[in-house]
Amino acid sequence: MGERDEVLDETDVLIVGGGVIGCATAYYFAREGGECLVIDRTDLNTEASGRNAGSLHVQLQSMVFKEDTETVILAREETLPLFMEAGRTWKQLDAELDDDFELSVEGGLMVAETEEQVRFMEQKLERERRQGIDVEILDQAQVQALAPYLSERIIAAEHCPHEGKLNPLLATLALARGAEAAGARIRRHTELLSLERDNQGFEARTDRGVIRARRVVNAAGPRTPAIAGMMGIDLPVNYKCIQGTITEPTAAVVKHLVYHADRILTFKQVGNGNLLIGGGWPAQFDPETGYPHVLRQSIESNMWVAMLIMPEVAHLRLIRCWAGVNLKTDGRPILGEAPGFPGFFNAVPADAGMTLGPVTGRLVAEMLWGKNATFDLSRFSIERFS
Numbered sequence: 001m002g003e004r005d006e007v008l009d010e011t012d013v014l015i016v017g018g019g020v021i022g023c024a025t026a027y028y029f030a031r032e033g034g035e036c037l038v039i040d041r042t043d044l045n046t047e048a049s050g051r052n053a054g055s056l057h058v059q060l061q062s063m064v065f066k067e068d069t070e071t072v073i074l075a076r077e078e079t080l081p082l083f084m085e086a087g088r089t090w091k092q093l094d095a096e097l098d099d100d101f102e103l104s105v106e107g108g109l110m111v112a113e114t115e116e117q118v119r120f121m122e123q124k125l126e127r128e129r130r131q132g133i134d135v136e137i138l139d140q141a142q143v144q145a146l147a148p149y150l151s152e153r154i155i156a157a158e159h160c161p162h163e164g165k166l167n168p169l170l171a172t173l174a175l176a177r178g179a180e181a182a183g184a185r186i187r188r189h190t191e192l193l194s195l196e197r198d199n200q201g202f203e204a205r206t207d208r209g210v211i212r213a214r215r216v217v218n219a220a221g222p223r224t225p226a227i228a229g230m231m232g233i234d235l236p237v238n239y240k241c242i243q244g245t246i247t248e249p250t251a252a253v254v255k256h257l258v259y260h261a262d263r264i265l266t267f268k269q270v271g272n273g274n275l276l277i278g279g280g281w282p283a284q285f286d287p288e289t290g291y292p293h294v295l296r297q298s299i300e301s302n303m304w305v306a307m308l309i310m311p312e313v314a315h316l317r318l319i320r321c322w323a324g325v326n327l328k329t330d331g332r333p334i335l336g337e338a339p340g341f342p343g344f345f346n347a348v349p350a351d352a353g354m355t356l357g358p359v360t361g362r363l364v365a366e367m368l369w370g371k372n373a374t375f376d377l378s379r380f381s382i383e384r385f386s
Ligand SMILES: Cc1cc2nc3c(=O)[nH]c(=O)nc-3n(C[C@H](O)[C@H](O)[C@H](O)COP(=O)(O)OP(=O)(O)OC[C@H]3O[C@@H](n4cnc5c(N)ncnc54)[C@H](O)[C@@H]3O)c2cc1C
Pocket: 016, 017, 018, 019, 020, 021, 022, 039, 040, 041, 042, 043, 044, 045, 046, 047, 048, 049, 050, 051, 052, 053, 054, 055, 056, 057, 190, 191, 192, 193, 219, 220, 221, 222, 223, 242, 243, 244, 278, 323, 324, 325, 326, 327, 348, 349, 350, 351, 352, 353, 354, 355, 356
């Protein structure tokens, strides 16, 4: 019997993946007295959850309208109430958890430089208001009064007061510590290699040994299709390699999450005063390492757009750039027990999975308890693809 065949551990719920989704699921499940074990092939928060731009979104991002089909845009539109709930959930966590993860909900501004972009925002606002989202268009004077750091090129902005930001290097780790304090266990550097079902549950073979579990939650981020594939389940998702950049600290001026109605841009200021600049500029996947790397052209373009919108950026040095893999669905999360595979749960957020992380974890934990979800989950079931 090899090392990998020895029984390493046993648990009720095995959560595969120590990103924001896995840690949030563990937190909410353990908090109600559930027994769970999180495993991660590397360390916690090393993939998308630690590499994102920390934007807490509510309003529809303009890139959705450029990149996606009308069906996906409609799905994102219908998911907006979940984004509102996501913001409330992060606020509750800020009050509940011991660690500060620099949450700030001072509103988001989608800025426009042309009349055409203003018209686009007005149409977008109609869609958002239909879903009960609190948004308004501000004129140039209102924008300058609210955000004097923005360029005078900005003629209007769509403002959503429920948007915000957090520090992605801290937030998932705060959830993980909360989960451990509630009784969840975590095994780092433990990679799931295969998964088999028997009449007692699952035999999860890892590079450290076998873990026996009654149920399994697939929260492996971009590797969720590979884990689902171990069960013979096809998880229809796409990937996008994107990058982010951070500047040296500057005097604290940017309270908002800022985006653009037509260009690829988000920026915000984190606790130390650094500006975190992103928005989804492409990075390149390296098949040799299995990780994406940043593209110089994307750094330059991202900075050019940022300088145009906030002139102060021209005076700041960049201190770090990084890339990550973002997983995209058909516009909705894929959540819950897979039909025909009792005990196997998928936990896949739509894009903007950092925003949706805790609310997704809470919904999955509720499903593990077999409780009535606080949200109508029928639209998020994998059954929609069958
Ligand atoms: C550059 C970038 C910027 C982004 N910006 C934002 C933003 O501003 N706002 C926002 O809301 N969202 C943003 N996102 C999206 C967001 O980061 C992700 O949707 C979210 O973090 C996904 O969390 P997750 O827990 O599902 O996945 P991950 O954080 O990727 O975690 C999955 C974990 O599973 C582990 N794992 C995988 N396979 C195995 C295995 N076989 N065995 C054990 N463990 C395994 C991995 O090691 C990893 O730690 C961004 C993404 C990127 C890449």
